[in-house]
Amino acid sequence: xxxxxxxxxxxxxxxxxxxxxxxxxxxxxxxxxxxxxxxxxxxxxxxxxxxxxxxxxxxxxxxxxxxxxxxxxxxxxxxxxxxxxxxxxxxxxxxxxxxxxxxxxxxxxxxxxxxxxxxxxxxxxxxxxxxxxxxxxxxxxxxxxxxxxxxxxxxxxxxxxxxxxxxxxxxxxxxxxxxxxxxxxxxxxxxxxxxxxxxxxxxxxxxxxxxxxxxxxxxxxxxxxxxxxxxxxxxxxxxxxxxxxxxxxxxxxxxxxxxxxxxxxxx
Amino acid sequence: xxxxxxxxxxxxxxxxxxxxxxxxxxxxxxxxxxxxxxxxxxxxxxxxxxxxxxxxxxxxxxxxxxxxxxxxxxxxxxxxxxxxxxxxxxxxxxxxxxxxxxxxxxxxxxxxxxxxxxxxxxxxxxxxxxxxxxxxxxxxxxxxxxxxxxxxxxxxxxxxxxxxxxxxxxxxxxxxxxxxxxxxxxxxxxxxxxxxxxxxxxxxxxxxxxxxxxxxxxxxxxxxxxxxxxxxxxxxxxxxxxxxxxxxxxxxxxxxxxxxxxxxxxx
Numbered sequence: 001x002x003x004x005x006x007x008x009x010x011x012x013x014x015x016x017x018x019x020x021x022x023x024x025x026x027x028x029x030x031x032x033x034x035x036x037x038x039x040x041x042x043x044x045x046x047x048x049x050x051x052x053x054x055x056x057x058x059x060x061x062x063x064x065x066x067x068x069x070x071x072x073x074x075x076x077x078x079x080x081x082x083x084x085x086x087x088x089x090x091x092x093x094x095x096x097x098x099x100x101x102x103x104x105x106x107x108x109x110x111x112x113x114x115x116x117x118x119x120x121x122x123x124x125x126x127x128x129x130x131x132x133x134x135x136x137x138x139x140x141x142x143x144x145x146x147x148x149x150x151x152x153x154x155x156x157x158x159x160x161x162x163x164x165x166x167x168x169x170x171x172x173x174x175x176x177x178x179x180x181x182x183x184x185x186x187x188x189x190x191x192x193x194x195x196x197x198x199x200x201x202x203x204x205x206x207x208x209x210x211x212x213x214x215x216x217x218x219x220x221x222x223x224x225x226x227x228x229x230x231x232x233x234x235x236x237x238x239x240x241x242x243x244x245x246x247x248x249x250x251x252x253x254x255x256x257x258x259x260x261x262x263x264x265x266x267x
Numbered sequence: 268x269x270x271x272x273x274x275x276x277x278x279x280x281x282x283x284x285x286x287x288x289x290x291x292x293x294x295x296x297x298x299x300x301x302x303x304x305x306x307x308x309x310x311x312x313x314x315x316x317x318x319x320x321x322x323x324x325x326x327x328x329x330x331x332x333x334x335x336x337x338x339x340x341x342x343x344x345x346x347x348x349x350x351x352x353x354x355x356x357x358x359x360x361x362x363x364x365x366x367x368x369x370x371x372x373x374x375x376x377x378x379x380x381x382x383x384x385x386x387x388x389x390x391x392x393x394x395x396x397x398x399x400x401x402x403x404x405x406x407x408x409x410x411x412x413x414x415x416x417x418x419x420x421x422x423x424x425x426x427x428x429x430x431x432x433x434x435x436x437x438x439x440x441x442x443x444x445x446x447x448x449x450x451x452x453x454x455x456x457x458x459x460x461x462x463x464x465x466x467x468x469x470x471x472x473x474x475x476x477x478x479x480x481x482x483x484x485x486x487x488x489x490x491x492x493x494x495x496x497x498x499x500x501x502x503x504x505x506x507x508x509x510x511x512x513x514x515x516x517x518x519x520x521x522x523x524x525x526x527x528x529x530x531x532x533x534x
Contacts, residue, residue: 063372099415105330126417148366150393
């Protein structure tokens with residue numbers, strides 16, 4: 001099943017717009033995991049099992065695995081999500097961006113190696129740079145308006161009456177959506193721009209990071225980003241869920257935070 | 268030694284502006300490597316030894332390793348370059364782009380895990396997104412004008428009288444260069460824009476892909492991109508060198524192509 005169908009199904013079954021981001025930081029995980037050879041995977045799997053019925057998607061962030069030489073543990077986690085929670089969408093957060101055969105190799109990484117339903121990409125290299133991802137049959141989620149203050153440096157530049165991020169939203173809605181299943185990233189820290197992007201992109205899914213530790217409001221995201229059916233948004237929370245507690249109750253604490261965020265951002 | 272000092276030293280010692288890009292594609296390598304458990308590393312090391320005296324830099328492209336589950340072989344290659352050819356600069360081509368702690372993890376990947384002198388990054392997320400790379404002490408090479416036709420989609424958008432890539436060049440020259448050692452990427456397929464960027468960025472190094480298989484001219488790159496001292500450009504060739512021959516003479520053929528390209532693009 002293709003990304004958008006899988007996502008619609010996940011929203012419908014879970015009645016949740018929440019995505020739990022898997023950003024495993026060994027210094028913040030309960031200490032018992034640090035002595036385990038596959039401690040990162042074990043930690044993430046406990047989080048996954050504690051929250052799977054509350055989410056539409058999981059989103060592992062590959063940088064955290066790359067820094068720990070733990071791509072094998074990321075494979076374990078992705079396999080686990082697909083086999084144990086097959087109705088939850090798997091988004092690889094990698095923000096890849098390259099051209100031609102290099103992009104094709106990143107598509108192999110995301111869709112074959114890790115079996116992701118969709119991967120986040122950077123739009124700076126233009127539409128032909130993402131074609132290899134569509135040709136590989138996976139979903140593509142393009143950065144549009146990022147949650148960091150420095151996002152303004154380029155994304156808010158005036159391009160003939162509209163800021164650059166609006167041009168990116170238009171490119172994704174008008175061109176990428178004809179090539180395959182796609183969506184966009186808009187940070188929760190910019191609720192007005194989220195509303196503006198929703199107007200431009202119709203029913204395309206919007207991945208919204210920045211809730212929780214970064215200060216974005218899940219309620220505002222729901223009001224400004226969701227579609228008429230109450231879905232259309234994938235509201236990501238990573239650190240606030242993963243590190244809700246560093247004690248033995250980390251999984252139940254993660255569930256509590258996830259459930260509260262789910263209630264705020266879901267129909 | 269920091270990136271720019273290492274690079275100046277490499278240019279001076281090698282008298283070459285050539286960079287050999289390491290994009291190992293098992294389907295194009297001599298067949299004997301495909302049966303070896305570390306065939307990718309073995310192939311690259313033969314290329315490295317055949318060309319090291321002709322280059323200022325090697326540039327492994329991480330996507331080719333990620334698609335093959337071969338990050339360990341990339342570590343082997345990077346260790347080999349640093350120990351056997353310590354005067355050659357090591358650029359990790361990863362085009363990373365993310366924020367905050369995620370960017371910090373990508374910096375660990377590039378500078379600690381792989382020991383790169385510099386890493387390529389995507390500028391779309393703005394200056395604060397690259398600060399973690401500078402804080403980690405490594406060099407940062409930002410995409411400015413990419414060699415693919417689709418680069419026009421965003422990079423040529425008019426932003427108040429100048430195309431976006433000019434704003435990126437200005438951001439890197441004026442802001443990033445105050446944070447640490449940096450450079451830019453401008454594709455060889457756009458010689459006029461290369462000349463324009465050189466005017467903007469002063470003596471900053473420009474990494475120029477797109478020579479060889481992509482059709483850019485090494486001579487034109489030298490004329491349009493080099494500094495008064497004849498250096499300032501890192502002219503990358505990957506496929507044309509790596510796959511000059513698929514026979515037993517692959518390494519000597521690679522050397523021949525590398526030497527010809529070196530002569531065209533160097534002082």
